[in-house]
Amino acid sequence: MITKEALVECARRTLLSESVSIAKLAEFLDDSFVAVVELLFQTQGRLVITGIGKSAIIAQKIVATLNSTGTPALFLHASEAIHGDLGMVQPGDPVLCISKSGNSPEIKVLVPLLKRQGNVLIGMTGNSESYLGKASDYVLNTWVERESDPNNLAPTNSTTAQLAMGDALAVCLIEMRQFTAEDFALYHPGGALGKKLLLKVNDLLDTAHRPMVAPDSDIKQVIVSISEGRLGVTAVLEAEQVIGIITDGDIRRMLNKTETITGWKARDIMTVNPKTIAPDTLVVDALNRMEQYAITQLVVVEGTQYLGVIHLHDILKEGVV
Template structure:
């Protein structure tokens, strides 16, 4: 009886917890949709200020807004917009020198009345820095003194007491992401550009890696007249699940995968009569050995392949690249 009581109690608690969590997702999604629907000329102007900025895009905010601001600055700086975060409290102890004429300053304050943030305004006006305000009150002191105001107003926080910054911080972060993505589009920021700012991580390695750096060599190779048994042997020894079929001069004629072998076993009764020419694909997908692996990976995804053939400048096969080789 006691076991049943606790099991029932645990189930009720679980349902209550899941319901509370789902409400957070639903409320925040609705809030983001509402803000997105209202984006207009002010957002375009804010993006243009950042795009035309001759200095840096500075982000500043206190408390939870400051944490969000650090993330916004990090996203901007990693996607081609020179940016850094300045803590408004530290600004009065020497960090104001980090903000110069020609900079664009994004100030975060949901109330628009955060004292530490407002104290930056006289200096920003003095150095003629452009100000973008991200606030929940478009009539606040911050909004009135900004060159552009972007509203991140939400009807209610996800916090049941409507106190802890939850939905509002999500909205502010999303607005920062929207600015960054718009700038990515306008700058035509490409994966190789992104890699320059992320050389140490797995993503950076993948974006900076060329096919020739990771391709499998020596190349598994069969002649068109090779027997089915010989093809099986070459694929097994190659350990990459594929072999090339080449002419005596090394020209690529086709490929055979281990999947092709299984299909041949199902289709043909007399395997001894089969040659490589009978089961090969005559239009294999290839990529230059000096191309970036990211391009090879994209090609494999679009063609639903696990491997492709790397070729040299003369068009001859030199290696095999697998989908996860740069991971």
């Protein structure tokens, strides 16, 4: 039975072995790498990425990374390509073929077909002298000394190197495109980052239900407004402008001071000059403002017009944080 210490040591060796393989890739970056980045930056088509086995899985991840960062890409499985999927490849589409050995039977069948179509072929391989290496217009060298498994068989270091090289391509293209966080959000509108960078206060605002009372409203009317609005707050309006707010906390504090609510008016317990926010403000900025002032809601106004209230629960429910 292997000990805990031995397991940790095995994991440590694996991680260090893979990190060495990645570090070694920096020595392989050459004019071919630069030419590939420039080609992908200038191409009007899509980058088609293909592979077989574990390399095909890596290809799919690289495709996902490129698509999300402004470089159109699609995945083509090498074995399916020769059974009809080759039609996915259009004239002008560069093709990145990933293969550790560069001599896989499927690759040997696919490469001549791609060359016949006139597509630029980029080989990502650990063997520059392989069939793929020699047939490629450009080669991205992902050579590794060995795999990290004891039998030197399971793709570990080699697939990690392929993944890292793909990331290097993607990041270089991000810089060349001057691809911003806002651009990234446009490709991820449903994710937390997309919501942080795109979602605005008016996207969450329920303008049909705007809790409000007049300054001379009695406390019963205030309580009803707070209850109906279900936001724990109501705005106090005079001449259609917000002059204060009353929270359920204000009601509790008032009741601690008095035996009766008779005679009390909204103006007597309201907080004047409440914290407000514009409807076109990013929701994440609204959240930061709430945290700054240790409050759970903000009055939304456009100019002097009262539009409603945004509550912390609305933001949390949307998954912005």
